[in-house]
Amino acid sequence: MVRLDTLIAIALEGGREVMAVYGTDFSAGTKSDASPVTDADLRSERVILERLRAAAPEVTIVAEEAMAAGRVPAEAETLFLVDPLDGTKEFVNRNGDFTVNIALVEAGVPVAGVVYAPAIGALWAGSRGKGAFRAAVEDHVPGTLQPIHTRAAPEALIAVGSRSHGSAETEAWLSRFSVERFVSRGSSLKFCLLASGEADIYPRLGRTMEWDTAAGDAVLRAAGGLVTTLDGAPLVYNKRGQASDVDFANPHFVAYGDPALAAL
Template identity: 60%
Template sequence: MIQLEALADLAIKAGAVILDIYSGDFAVATKADASPVTEADQRAEAVILEGLRRIAPGIPVIAEEESAAGRQAEIADRFILVDPLDGTREFVSRNGEFTVNIALVEGGAPVAGVVYAPALGRLYVGAKGEGAFAATVTGGVRSSFEPIAVRPRPAAGLTAIGSRSHGSPETATFLAPLPVAEFVSTGSSLKFCLVAEGKADLYPRHGRTMEWDTAAGDAVLRAAGGAVVTFDGRPLAYGKRRQAGDVDFANPYFLAVGDPDLVVVALSATA
């Protein structure tokens, strides 16, 4: 498997490019799907793709901006998903809640992932069979990794987490019958990571996402002991091409949880 530290170093390098642009003025364009894009998205992706050619030669890469330009590699059982700047809306609004996402997928599942929030100096990594870890990054220098893990389902109220920029009435309806004591809004793939380190219990998503948005955070959460499932209870799958009624690599709605027991609890209560 690709070394997590190599992926982490690459994410930090891309994050430095993002922060350089973030510190000044930048233009915002609109892609064909109406989502925003900046120079930071494009330059960070170029850094990541160059690095992956060096540390993961021969593994196909599906990257957000390359895909937006109509350039998608042919994939096999093993491939890499890249979102160079997840949470571009958070980047534009300058709230710091944006991330660099790199994930390795094997057999339709994310088996290794790196999520880096450069403005917050927070780095998360996880891999199947190795566990999940977090570190701080200051001035481009990473601290030692510390293990993280999901928390057991609390006896009292749950903490739910959701999108700062893409909330939906469906999510409120889903959460209504559950014993939710607190709802936290956060941008980007940080939502997966907060569940992974035991700061939240569940993250329901009733909104548009693509595989590059979710794979790295999903890998970290699974490695920390959590689960990510569709609303019929099946694990969220990756490498979805030639889908009836949707584009390549588009995700269905999903539920991310810390304690896997919450899958049955939540889906039963909201059925």
């Protein structure tokens, strides 16, 4: 398996490209799905793909902007899922809640992932069998990786949800739990709050793609958490030929810090 420190180094390079654009008077275009795209997305993806191909030329790469441009790779059991700028809306709004996401998927399972939030100066990483970690980052140089773990669910939960994609349906689904507080965050940061024991549950009853979630999912699983579909099945990746949606689209899902919550 590709070393986690290699994925961290590549994510940091992508974040450097993102922040080079963030500090300018940039403009945003619109893709065919009406989502925004900026030069930061393209620059970050370009350097990430170059570095991943050099580090692991045998591994297929599925990357958001390449897919948007119609560059669909051949099917493979093992692949990287790359979102070079997750939370482009947050980037455009300059609120800091955006990340660089890189995940390694094997047989449908995200086994390693890195989430880098360059504007916040924080990075989360995790891999199967090795655990999950967080590090402070200054000038794209990480400090010491500190182990993190999910927490046992308290009686009153902290729920997290999308800053840009909240819904009444999500509120209704959460009503089955005692929720002390709801925290709105952008991008993959929601998974990271669960992984570090700062929150407990994240329901997503809206559209996402695999590159949006795989890195955060990998970190959360490595930290002791769980991500399932609404019927309780584990969320799987590398989904092609779906009758109900396009390739790599996710169904609605719920991320749990404490897996025991999934049985409630």
